[in-house]
Amino acid sequence: MTTEPGSPLHWPGVSVIIPTLNEARNLPHVFARLPPDIYEVIIVDGYSVDDTVAVVKQLRPDARIVMQTRKGKGNALACGFAAASGDIVAMVDADGSADAGEIPRFVEALLDGADFAKGTRFAEGGGSRDITGLRRLGNHLLTGVVNLLYGTSYTDLCYGYNAFWRKHLPALELNDTDIASAQTDSQLWGDGFEIETLINIRVARADLAVVEVPSFEHSRIHGVSNLSALSDGLRVLRTVLHERFRSRGRRRPEYPGYPERPKRRERRNPPDMMMVVQQNPSNDVDVAGGPAGPSQFVSEGPRPVAGVNGTTAADDSKPPGTRVHPRQVRNSQRR
Numbered sequence: 222m223t224t225e226p227g228s229p230l231h232w233p234g235v236s237v238i239i240p241t242l243n244e245a246r247n248l249p250h251v252f253a254r255l256p257p258d259i260y261e262v263i264i265v266d267g268y269s270v271d272d273t274v275a276v277v278k279q280l281r282p283d284a285r286i287v288m289q290t291r292k293g294k295g296n297a298l299a300c301g302f303a304a305a306s307g308d309i310v311a312m313v314d315a316d317g318s319a320d321a322g323e324i325p326r327f328v329e330a331l332l333d334g335a336d337f338a339k340g341t342r343f344a345e346g347g348g349s350r351d352i353t354g355l356r357r358l359g360n361h362l363l364t365g366v367v368n369l370l371y372g373t374s375y376t377d378l379c380y381g382y383n384a385f386w387r388k389h390l391p392a393l394e395l396n397d398t399d400i401a402s403a404q405t406d407s408q409l410w411g412d413g414f415e416i417e418t419l420i421n422i423r424v425a426r427a428d429l430a431v432v433e434v435p436s437f438e439h440s441r442i443h444g445v446s447n448l449s450a451l452s453d454g455l456r457v458l459r460t461v462l463h464e465r466f467r468s469r470g471r472r473r474p475e476y477p478g479y480p481e482r483p484k485r486r487e488r489r490n491p492p493d494m495m496m497v498v499q500q501n502p503s504n505d506v507d508v509a510g511g512p513a514g515p516s517q518f519v520s521e522g523p524r525p526v527a528g529v530n531g532t533t534a535a536d537d538s539k540p541p542g543t544r545v546h547p548r549q550v551r552n553s554q555r556r
Contacts, residue, residue, distance in 0.1 A: 232328055234260030236307035236387070237321070240297030242267040244315040245276045246443040251313065252280050254321040260307040263287060265297040290397060294381075295416030299397035302390055311384040317442035318351055319382045327384035327434050336389055336429035339375070339421065340382035346435030347377075359454045363461065367418070370465050371425045375433070379457060381417045382436050385424075388478035392427035393420055415460040422464045427474055 237259055239251065255262065262284040264277050277284050287304050289297050298312055309331055313319050319340075330338035342349045352360070356379075364378040424431055 232260075232332075233309055234307035235309045235311055235324065235328060235384075236261050236263060236305035237324070238263050238265060238298060238301030238305065238310060238312045239315050240265045240267070240294050240301065240312075241269060241273050241277075241315045242297075243269045243271045243273060245269070245272040247315055247317045247441075248273065248276050249280060250317045250442055251315055251321055256322065256324055259324075261285060261305070263301045263304050265289060265301040265304075267292060267297060293413045293416075295395075295413055295419070296397065298416055299395040302387075302393070302395065303397045305387055308387055309384055310387050310390070312381060314381060318439050320437060320439065323382070323434075323436055324384070327382075330432045330434050331384060331386060333432070334430065335432035337385040337424045337431045338383060338434050339377075339424075339431055340380050340436035341375075341377035341433040342380055342436060342438050343376045344433055344435045347437055349438035351438050351440045356454075363418070363454070363457055366458075367422065367461055370461065371422060373421075373425045373431075375421060377433070378421060379414075379417055380436070380438070382438075383417075383420065385429075386478075388476075389424075389427070389429055391476040392429060392474050392479075393423050394474065413456060415456045418457045418460045419464065422461065426464075427479075 237255065239248075239262065241248070241264055244251075252262075262281055264274075264281075264284050265287045266273060267289045274286060277286060285304065287300050289300055301312070302310060309328060311324050311327060313321050313324075323340075327338040327340070341347055342352065360377065360379045364375050367378055368374055
């Protein structure tokens, strides 16, 4: 395991993946919020025509720059994941909407026993200044469909701020190697904004321990988003249905480090509460009703960590601490 002696709690090595496409003006803000002593920063560029690459080299000469093999955010993430060498992989948007200063709370969720730390704007401590009413409604409906079809209890399906142990990358089954010109419209399945949904579904199918982490989404700092509520919403719906039929008759992926847990029908007792210590350095109020700002997970010693897909994991490596804001996560019996 790669450790960072200067990092909080002597973190394992954290690879931060930042997809970029003409984000030269936003990157200074994103880089300024990165925690110190990050193991590596990987910029995946989609052939930007502005000064994105030059800004990266100036502000983060230690960053690795990877060029996409195709177009789309999904392909950018797949290329970044393939290039990562840290123990933990975190994905951060380059437009300033995701606060890189929240990375510690995702890392702490993983250190507390989760396999996959999933950001959510709709839990206490999370929120958004960017989401529109139409996108909120669509996200809510699509989240309900996924929870119904896959037995999960997600609260925010279409949010791309996540982190996971790199050893679980095979569970995502992403394709980064098929090369097509990134200057054309060529895309494969999962190359677009549906990537968040695709990852969430495949993580659930792999039976990984998923913990939702409150996150606050800010407005894009500069530029205009490429997201289209209608067309991308329909693509997400097609992804949900495609993955449902794709999973029929398929075995769950197995790989070194794959978690060995009892089958869901053998897990009858609901998991214990997952609790979060919230810190509120600002007075911002979020759309979910809780305070915005960084938080951290404080351990109480050995206990299970509840996941949104009914999985649990234990961790006895942390000292006792105080916990507030309990959030009961439903135990789902999918199989």
